[in-house]
Amino acid sequence: MLFGRNKKNPITIADKKIEKWSYSTCGYCSTGCSIEIGTNKEGTPVSSRGVGGADVNQGKLCLKGIYEHELFESAGRGSTPLIRSDFHEPWNEASWDDATGKMASEIKRIQSKYGRDAFAIVSTGQILTEGFYTLGKLARGVIGTNNYDGNTTLCMASAVSGYKRSFGSDGPPGCYEDFEHTDCLIAWGSNLPEQHPIIYWRMKEAQEKRNFPLIVVDPRVTMLAQNADMHLTITPGTDVVLQNSLMHVILAEGLEDQDYIKANTNGFEDLKKEVEKYDPTSAAKICGIDEDTIRTVARLYANAGAAMNIWTMGINQSTHGSDGVVGLNNLSLLTGNIGKKGGTSLSITGQCNAMGTREWSSCSGLPGYRALENPEHREEIGKFWNVDPEFFPKKRGMAQTDIFPAIETGAIKGVWLVGTNPMTSMPNTARIRKSLEKLECLIVQDSYQDVETTDYAHIFLPAALWAEKEGCFTNTERRVNIVRKIKEPYADTKTDLHIFNEVAKHFDQSKKMTFPYKPADVFDEMRHLSKGQLVDISGMTYDLIEKNRGIQWPYTEEQAKQGIAPVKGGKRLYTEDGVFCYPDGKAKLIPLPFVDNNEVPDEKYPFWLNSGRLVEHFHTRTRTGKIGNNNKFSPTAFMEMNPDAAMELGITHQSYVRLVSRRSDAVVMVMLTQRVPRNMVFVPFHFFDCVNRLTLGLLDPHSRQPAFKQAAVRIEKINQEEAAKINKEARKF
Ligand SMILES: Nc1nc2c(c(=O)[nH]1)N[C@H]1C(S)=C(S)[C@@H](COP(=O)(O)OP(=O)(O)OC[C@H]3O[C@@H](n4cnc5c(=O)[nH]c(N)nc54)[C@H](O)[C@@H]3O)O[C@H]1N2
Ligand SMILES: Nc1nc2c(c(=O)[nH]1)N[C@H]1C(S)=C(S)[C@@H](COP(=O)(O)OP(=O)(O)OC[C@H]3O[C@@H](n4cnc5c(=O)[nH]c(N)nc54)[C@H](O)[C@@H]3O)O[C@H]1N2
Ligand code: SF4
Ligand SMILES: [Mo]
Numbered sequence: 001m002l003f004g005r006n007k008k009n010p011i012t013i014a015d016k017k018i019e020k021w022s023y024s025t026c027g028y029c030s031t032g033c034s035i036e037i038g039t040n041k042e043g044t045p046v047s048s049r050g051v052g053g054a055d056v057n058q059g060k061l062c063l064k065g066i067y068e069h070e071l072f073e074s075a076g077r078g079s080t081p082l083i084r085s086d087f088h089e090p091w092n093e094a095s096w097d098d099a100t101g102k103m104a105s106e107i108k109r110i111q112s113k114y115g116r117d118a119f120a121i122v123s124t125g126q127i128l129t130e131g132f133y134t135l136g137k138l139a140r141g142v143i144g145t146n147n148y149d150g151n152t153t154l155c156m157a158s159a160v161s162g163y164k165r166s167f168g169s170d171g172p173p174g175c176y177e178d179f180e181h182t183d184c185l186i187a188w189g190s191n192l193p194e195q196h197p198i199i200y201w202r203m204k205e206a207q208e209k210r211n212f213p214l215i216v217v218d219p220r221v222t223m224l225a226q227n228a229d230m231h232l233t234i235t236p237g238t239d240v241v242l243q244n245s246l247m248h249v250i251l252a253e254g255l256e257d258q259d260y261i262k263a264n265t266n267g268f269e270d271l272k273k274e275v276e277k278y279d280p281t282s283a284a285k286i287c288g289i290d291e292d293t294i295r296t297v298a299r300l301y302a303n304a305g306a307a308m309n310i311w312t313m314g315i316n317q318s319t320h321g322s323d324g325v326v327g328l329n330n331l332s333l334l335t336g337n338i339g340k341k342g343g344t345s346l347s348i349t350g351q352c353n354a355m356g357t358r359e360w361s362s363c364s365g366l367p368g369y370r371a372l373e374n375p376e377h378r379e380e381i382g383k384f385w386n387v388d389p390e391f392f393p394k395k396r397g398m399a400q401t402d403i404f405p406a407i408e409t410g411a412i413k414g415v416w417l418v419g420t421n422p423m424t425s426m427p428n429t430a431r432i433r434k435s436l437e438k439l440e441c442l443i444v445q446d447s448y449q450d451v452e453t454t455d456y457a458h459i460f461l462p463a464a465l466w467a468e469k470e471g472c473f474t475n476t477e478r479r480v481n482i483v484r485k486i487k488e489p490y491a492d493t494k495t496d497l498h499i500f501n502e503v504a505k506h507f508d509q510s511k512k513m514t515f516p517y518k519p520a521d522v523f524d525e526m527r528h529l530s531k532g533q534l535v536d537i538s539g540m541t542y543d544l545i546e547k548n549r550g551i552q553w554p555y556t557e558e559q560a561k562q563g564i565a566p567v568k569g570g571k572r573l574y575t576e577d578g579v580f581c582y583p584d585g586k587a588k589l590i591p592l593p594f595v596d597n598n599e600v601p602d603e604k605y606p607f608w609l610n611s612g613r614l615v616e617h618f619h620t621r622t623r624t625g626k627i628g629n630n631n632k633f634s635p636t637a638f639m640e641m642n643p644d645a646a647m648e649l650g651i652t653h654q655s656y657v658r659l660v661s662r663r664s665d666a667v668v669m670v671m672l673t674q675r676v677p678r679n680m681v682f683v684p685f686h687f688f689d690c691v692n693r694l695t696l697g698l699l700d701p702h703s704r705q706p707a708f709k710q711a712a713v714r715i716e717k718i719n720q721e722e723a724a725k726i727n728k729e730a731r732k733f
Contacts, residue, residue: 016046023051023546025473025481026065027126027466028618030349031198032475033057034549037069037467037486045069045486054549055567056176056479062197063616067627071465072487074626078449078462079491087442087456096494096502103416103459104506106441107143110414120147120403120412124419125155125351127463128471128483129360130522131496132353134515135418136362138500141387142509146397147412150363151420153400156354157703158316159347160364162325165702166333166588168581169369170358171534173573174308174344175477175552179206181342184304186215186297188239188328189314189709190348193223194615196312199348199476200224213300217242218314220610220640220682221675230297233677235288236608237598237710240320242294243327244592245283247275249298250334256302260336264580267589271330274591286594302335306342312350313612317709322702323592333587339574348476355474359535360526364396367526368533372396384529386513399704401426401697407435414441418496419463423452424620424688427697427706428663445499448622452688463496464489471497471519472545474553478535478570481550482542497522531557534573534581539566598710599696601679605661605712607645608680609694612709617686625686636727637687638669641715645678646670649715656723658716659683661694667718667726681713 018038026033034054038047048069052059061068081099082091094102110119121139123132139148152160160170167173179185179202192200204227207214216228217239225231234242250256251272261268280291301307309331315324329338329345337343349355360367370377373395382389398406404426406412415436426432436442436456444454445461454460467486474480489495494502501517504510516522520542530537530553537553539560545551551566560566579585601608616633617624624630639659641651651657653672658665659681668683668690676682683691685708694713697706 016040018047021049022486023482023484024467024486025352025483025550026061026068027352027473027483028064028068029196030352030354030476031056031196032352032473032477032479032481032550033061033065033198034481035061035065035068039486043487045072051549056475056550057198060198060201064618064624064630067629070627071623072468072490074623076448076450076622076626077465077490078446078460078493080462081492082460084458087437087458091460096492099459099461100499100502101506103443104503106414110440111145114413116144117147117397118412119143119145119414119416120398120406121145121416122400122403122418122420122422123148123150123357123361123363125150125152125354125357126419127353127496128469128519129353129356129474129526130471130519131500132357132361133367133522133526134497134500136360136367137385137513137515138504140362140366140392141385141513142504142507144391146393147403147406148363148397149400149403150357150361151400151425152351152354152357152363153704154425154706154708155313155350156316156347156358157399157705158318158321158700159325159349160358161322161703162329163347165322165326165590166329167574168587169534171369171573172347172349172476172478173338174346175571176202177571178308178342178344178346179203182304182306182308183212183342184215184301184307185212186217186301186307186309187224188217188309188311188324190310190312191218191222191224191612192348193227195613196348197615212304215297215300219608219677219680230293232289232293232297235286236610237318237320237707238287238594239315239318239324240327240592241278241283241287241594242289243324243331244275244278244594245280245287245294246298246301247271247330247334248278248283249280249295250302251275253299255299256334257336261334261589265333265587265589266584267591271589271591274593301331306340307335307337308342308344308346310346310348312348314709316705317707319597319698319700319707320594321700321705321707326590327592329587330589330592333589338587339572344572346476353473355476355478356472359474366392368529368535381529401699401704401706404432404435407438413439415439416443416445417453418445421446421451421453421620421622423455424692425685427692427695427708429689429692430664445496446622447493451620451622461499462491462493463499464493468493469495469497469519472523475550477552479550479552480537480540480545482545484546597698598707599662599698599712601712605714606679607713607715609659609661609691609711609713610676610680610682610709611685611691611695612682614684614686617684619686620688621686634684636669637666637690638671638684640671640673640676640682642674642676642678642680643672646672649717651715651717656718656720656727658718658723659694659713660716661696661711661713663696664693666690666693667723669727681715
């Protein structure tokens with residue numbers, strides 16, 4: 001009977017008439033949630049839900065994943081290839097053969113006139129691994145440019161560089177299950193509840209059961225900080241000073257694990273000498289954390305049975321990004337917290353397949369974490385691809401952040417952008433615009449035609465999106481999961497893998513090589529090349545991956561043959577009996593002198609400019625800007641500002657202001673909040689013509705990653721009507 005409750009809550013959920021649920025993996029962030037897409041009788045995707053038995057998300061999805069089925073029909077998709085001779089001209093539609101043919105002839109023209117490296121390729125962390133591997137084969141083995149990199153330089157480069165310096169190889173050593181075993185967690189510059197909501201849920205559940213202390217290091221009161229036992233509001237860009245001081249206390253009080261240090265590391269004496277300089281009293285003056293807090297945290301961390309550090313962009317996007325990662329590794333090594341349950345140094349990655357590109361794209365080397373600098377690796381890959389190893393460069397070329405300045409100097413004349421939108425995501429976008437305008441040929445390969453960067457392109461290649469194709473992603477905890485094809489590619493779009501193969505066809509060199517079109521055949525090549533490597537996936541097949549809802553590497557052919565369950569595969573690297581990737585098997589403890597080289601606030605530009613993300617949006621909003629249920633939360637550019645600072649300047653809530661830096665200016669709406677201190681503003685970077693007009697982006701010397709999070713600005717009041725107009729203009733969707 002429809003009494004009481006139903007009468008009071010007359011909500012009915014529309015029956016979407018779902019006929020079938022199909023397995024896939026979420027295509028937004030690196031958490032790696034298993035997702036099912038519901039399709040109706042016509043095969044139209046109408047719903048998304050989390051997969052109950054999946055280890056990562058156990059049935060849950062966040063605000064982005066839950067609306068992911070709406071992406072297939074979202075606005076602004078490219079539908080057919082486009083060509084034009086000048087970016088001021090209108091576009092002409094082209095066949096795939098004409099577009100890829102034109103592209104190949106432009107590449108050949110530029111390379112023969114200016115040299116092989118005058119054509120650059122910048123890729124992404126958001127296509128399938130099989131696509132990455134194939135692009136690597138094309139870039140290294142056919143086109144042969146050494147200036148081939150990915151947007152991961154804006155994101156994970158510092159983590160990669162830090163892991164390599166400390167452990168001899170990239171590869172995050174821990175996993176989500178570590179939350180269930182840890183006795184102390186320090187989160188550095190990472191806002192899990194908004195950026196990795198499902199990892200946050202895993203962490204929170206573990207914490208509620210076992211009540212370990214959560215310490216958050218972030219200059220801003222993030223959602224994670226609100227849930228912390230201790231919140232360390234660090235002075236931006238000074239994490240290395242805090243790390244050195246924590247180590248100072250640990251060594252001064254004899255809290256280190258001498259047995260572990262002796263057995264597994266080199267460099268202890270040099271490190272000790274350096275950290276002696278960072279007594280808490282002196283360090284406090286630089287990093288803004290008082291000396292008692294430094295001592296308390298050092299003791300909590302070092303005395304815990306198992307302790308872990310996690311971090312994201314607050315560490316990586318800094319002029320000390322790579323050092324910050326090494327600092328966290330140092331802390332872990334000094335206390336024996338690597339490779340053990342709950343004891344780890346875990347980089348929380350960013351894009352859905354940031355790991356896949358690190359492992360297989362050959363961006364900074366050769367596939368399977370092989371290095372261009374290593375003659376045996378060049379030989380091995382040359383033989384497997386049927387390419388003369390002498391054709392490969394002998395060391396890594398330019399990083400993404402060096403490629404754009406090289407356009408200015410004339411060293412680079414053509415660029416192919418795959419799945420990245422530098423007109424919104426790179427620092428100092430006015431400079432990026434000028435360099436794009438200078439190119440003789442810009443090719444943009446994107447699922448959306450309306451991305452800002454396409455305005456400067458000569459060739460546009462429309463790519464199939466996410467689950468319009470099949471292949472793998474690797475998540476933060478090295479879990480390889482499978483994206484199954486839910487729907488045919490939209491209009492005349494083609495999968496990235498297909499596009500790379502079509503481009504390859506126009507080069508003679510590719511005729512003696514194989515470029516398989518079936519993702520599973522590409523995966524077989526990767527499996528073969530992974531045998532005996534750190535990133536061993538030889539025991540995996542697509543079906544086994546789906547059955548297990550993702551498998552962590554390493555999972556070897558031998559393990560598979562012996563019937564060892566994948567769930568027991570690669571939970572952790574460098575376990576107690578394990579060895580590190582340096583030739584002597586030991587990890588390095590590396591001293592980290594602090595160099596004060598940031599742009600900092602002064603009288604003219606008195607505010608720190610901090611930037612980052614919101615839960616509802618993903619990056620440059622090419623996707624979430626089109627999904628009503630995401631976009632409605634923040635359809636316009638805004639900044640967080642402290643109410644006391646606003647009062648001083650006579651600025652009111654929800655008014656528009658002009659932010660001015662040494663580079664340029666941007667108009668934003670004011671959101672008054674205590675989340676930021678009096679001398680800081682925080683601007684989400686999702687909006688075009690906004691925060692990256694202002695950022696300086698000084699580069700980390702090791703990783704070439706930009707310091708997106710530290711710059712100085714002033715705030716100016718402006719005419720509200722004019723501001724509203726500017727703001728509307730900049731709002732693309
Ligand atoms: N909803 C959503 N989720 C995402 C993404 C998205 O766009 N939207 N993007 C994905 C990607 S690619 C990435 S890389 C991750 C990023 O995930 P996060 O790194 O967690 O996100 P951010 O907001 O960029 O930055 C995190 C924090 O760094 C802090 N910070 C700034 N300066 C410093 C400093 O000097 N020291 C310290 N310790 N902290 C500092 C900022 O105040 C901010 O709160 O998120 C992934 N997940
Ligand atoms: N100020 C500031 N700037 C930042 C950051 C910050 O914190 N502050 N964070 C930086 C970080 S961590 C990152 S990762 C970068 C991200 O920067 P970008 O990579 O430039 O941003 P996205 O919007 O993710 O761009 C990805 C593009 O790929 C397209 N795409 C999606 N799926 C596919 C596909 O399957 N195939 C193809 N070919 N294209 C596809 C999307 O439409 C989109 O245009 O931004 C960086 N910029
Ligand atoms: S947490 Fe990340 S992977 Fe999971 S549903 Fe959200 S965006 Fe997708
Ligand atoms: Mo990122």
